[in-house]
Amino acid sequence: MADPMKIRAQMKGDTADIRVLMSHAMETGQRKDNAGNTVPAHYIQSITIDVGGKRVIQGQTGTSVSRNPVFGFRVKGAKAGDKVVIHWEDNKGDKRTDETTVAG
Amino acid sequence: MNKILFFLAASLAGTVALADGDYRAEAIAMMKHDFKTKGIATADRVNEDGVQAVCNRSGDHPPKTIAERLEKDQLESIRYPADGKLMGDWKAGEKLAQSGRGMTWSDKAGVPGGGNCYNCHQIGPAETSFGTVGPSLYQFGKLRGSGPDMQKYVYGRIWNAKAFNLCSAMPRFGHVQALTEAQIKDLVALLLDPQSPVNSK
Amino acid sequence: MKQRPSMLAAAAALTAAFAVQAQQPPKKAPPPAKAAAPAKSAISEEFEKFREVLEEDNPAELFEARGEDIWKNKKGPDGASMAQCDLGLGAGVVKGAYVRMPRWFADVGKVMDAERRVVHCMVKYLGYKEEDIRKQPFSNVNKTPDHVSVITYVAGQSRNMKIAVPQKHPQERATYEIGKEIFAYRAGPYDFACATCHGNDDMRIRTQDLPNLRKPDQAIRAYQGWPGYRMTGGFMLTQQWRMNDCFRQQRFPEPTYLSDTITALLTYMTVTANGQLYKGPGIKR
Numbered sequence: 001m002a003d004p005m006k007i008r009a010q011m012k013g014d015t016a017d018i019r020v021l022m023s024h025a026m027e028t029g030q031r032k033d034n035a036g037n038t039v040p041a042h043y044i045q046s047i048t049i050d051v052g053g054k055r056v057i058q059g060q061t062g063t064s065v066s067r068n069p070v071f072g073f074r075v076k077g078a079k080a081g082d083k084v085v086i087h088w089e090d091n092k093g094d095k096r097t098d099e100t101t102v103a104g
Numbered sequence: 105m106n107k108i109l110f111f112l113a114a115s116l117a118g119t120v121a122l123a124d125g126d127y128r129a130e131a132i133a134m135m136k137h138d139f140k141t142k143g144i145a146t147a148d149r150v151n152e153d154g155v156q157a158v159c160n161r162s163g164d165h166p167p168k169t170i171a172e173r174l175e176k177d178q179l180e181s182i183r184y185p186a187d188g189k190l191m192g193d194w195k196a197g198e199k200l201a202q203s204g205r206g207m208t209w210s211d212k213a214g215v216p217g218g219g220n221c222y223n224c225h226q227i228g229p230a231e232t233s234f235g236t237v238g239p240s241l242y243q244f245g246k247l248r249g250s251g252p253d254m255q256k257y258v259y260g261r262i263w264n265a266k267a268f269n270l271c272s273a274m275p276r277f278g279h280v281q282a283l284t285e286a287q288i289k290d291l292v293a294l295l296l297d298p299q300s301p302v303n304s305k
Numbered sequence: 306m307k308q309r310p311s312m313l314a315a316a317a318a319l320t321a322a323f324a325v326q327a328q329q330p331p332k333k334a335p336p337p338a339k340a341a342a343p344a345k346s347a348i349s350e351e352f353e354k355f356r357e358v359l360e361e362d363n364p365a366e367l368f369e370a371r372g373e374d375i376w377k378n379k380k381g382p383d384g385a386s387m388a389q390c391d392l393g394l395g396a397g398v399v400k401g402a403y404v405r406m407p408r409w410f411a412d413v414g415k416v417m418d419a420e421r422r423v424v425h426c427m428v429k430y431l432g433y434k435e436e437d438i439r440k441q442p443f444s445n446v447n448k449t450p451d452h453v454s455v456i457t458y459v460a461g462q463s464r465n466m467k468i469a470v471p472q473k474h475p476q477e478r479a480t481y482e483i484g485k486e487i488f489a490y491r492a493g494p495y496d497f498a499c500a501t502c503h504g505n506d507d508m509r510i511r512t513q514d515l516p517n518l519r520k521p522d523q524a525i526r527a528y529q530g531w532p533g534y535r536m537t538g539g540f541m542l543t544q545q546w547r548m549n550d551c552f553r554q555q556r557f558p559e560p561t562y563l564s565d566t567i568t569a570l571l572t573y574m575t576v577t578a579n580g581q582l583y584k585g586p587g588i589k590r
Contacts, residue, residue, distance in 0.1 A: 026539075130483050131483045133489070134487070134565050136565075140561060161487065163489070223511055233511045235513075275497070
């Protein structure tokens with residue numbers, strides 16, 4: 001199973017600054033291993049973020065994103081104490097959901 | 105070489121504190137135990153040769169008499185090209201100067217190494233990614249001339265820098281066969297050929 | 306409630322773009338002949354800024370978390386755990402231990418650096434096989450081994466602490482002195498010592514600045530940022546790896562992993578950096 005995400009969510013004025021670090025190999029499908037075999041593509045293809053019960057991001061990602069990627073979002077109108085739920089799914093059907101609350 | 109080493113041991117003994125010598129002996133024994141052959145980098149590389157031993161025991165500042173004597177030995181060991189031609193192709197020299205390959209355990213046997221020149225020297229005007237361990241060589245031929253004596257000096261200096269400055273930081277490229285005769289000629293041309301960008305206005 | 310999200314950037318694309326840029330410095334007008342060494346290049350300054358931004362969200366944290374999980378939850382075949390591991394401050398104490406190694410460990414009668422001690426404990430308590438660890442001591446794009454994650458965790462537990470490597474035990478002092486000798490020892494086909502590149506101020510290899518590791522305020526630069534997350538490939542590398550690769554470039558044969566030679570060198574370098582602030586696991590290109 002995939003390792004947990006690291007999520008930071010902090011209010012800055014009226015905006016929540018959310019940063020998430022995901023643990024994922026993000027194989028492009030173009031890399032070859034030491035034996036010369038192509039390593040199959042394996043990448044996060046969808047991300048959703050809910051803040052305070054409301055979907056604020058529904059996004060698609062591809063193989064151009066790095067291994068162990070970091071994403072940053074600014075969500076206007078969120079408030080301290082709101083629950084942040086982040087979910088990803090990859091092209092092999094692996095998925096992971098982690099959550100935190102927005103710090104004041 | 106053995107004779108030289110004995111001579112050195114005798115002349116340096118007075119200048120080195122005993123404790124240092126003990127730690128050095130321990131350090132050398134430790135390294136001989138811990139370093140292993142990998143690829144072309146054989147375990148015997150941790151053994152010092154005469155010049156290295158002198159520099160190691162004097163903090164790279166050997167007494168003048170010893171330095172001069174060993175520099176002379178090194179100078180006599182330089183083999184100049186049989187055909188008497190010291191300048192090759194500066195374009196090939198530039199490529200060689202760019203390459204930092206050679207002699208590591210990840211380099212393959214039999215593949216010619218690079219000159220590693222830009223690692224430490226400013227050379228051509230187009231390359232701004234250059235090191236500063238050695239002096240700038242930009243405009244070298246223009247400033248120093250490119251006659252037969254200068255060609256011989258540059259060839260010799262690349263072949264064995266220790267012949268001119270015993271504990272120089274620069275490798276002895278010809279002496280240890282890191283570069284071939286033809287490669288060194290190309291590097292001489294890079295520095296001295298009036299057509300080389302090194303010597304452009 | 307009106308919510309307007311905006312996606313900032315994926316670190317990845319930036320990393321890739323930067324790697325290309327780093328290899329192709331912009332062509333500038335040639336500096337004048339015999340010019341003094343130019344100031345630190347624009348490229349390396351730009352890279353420093355970029356690295357600082359990424360340091361806030363360093364993927365090294367993922368490895369710290371993985372290492373913490375192994376440290377706290379993994380059990381050996383006899384039910385032992387890393388709670389029994391003494392990193393020099395008592396059994397199970399991790400906080401501040403990293404910046405206090407290498408040090409003398411009476412139980413083994415040796416001076417050990419942090420990585421060596423962690424591996425020792427993982428073998429002793431968690432049942433890892435030393436020969437397996439030696440088969441792949443360093444991370445690569447396919448695998449970051451468990452012990453590397455544990456070292457990253459241990460290092461993270463000394464974040465923002467001052468380096469305080471002890472020099473009380475006679476063996477600790479002797480190890481420092483031996484390391485100092487190894488640092489200055491020239492050998493191999495290129496006649497290089499560590500000191501050839503790292504024994505003077507203000508020198509560079511290409512655009513890479515070379516710290517003078519004989520001075521405290523520069524010795525910290527060889528310590529800072531390790532273990533480091535390598536953006537090219539996305540894995541963690543440790544100080545043992547750093548020493549190994551230095552010797553490769555020094556044209557030496559390969560130093561044995563976790564050997565006395567590396568412990569001695571790390572002792573010399575870390576003691577020299579005593580009193581300097583360690584910022585925790587870092588990020589490298």
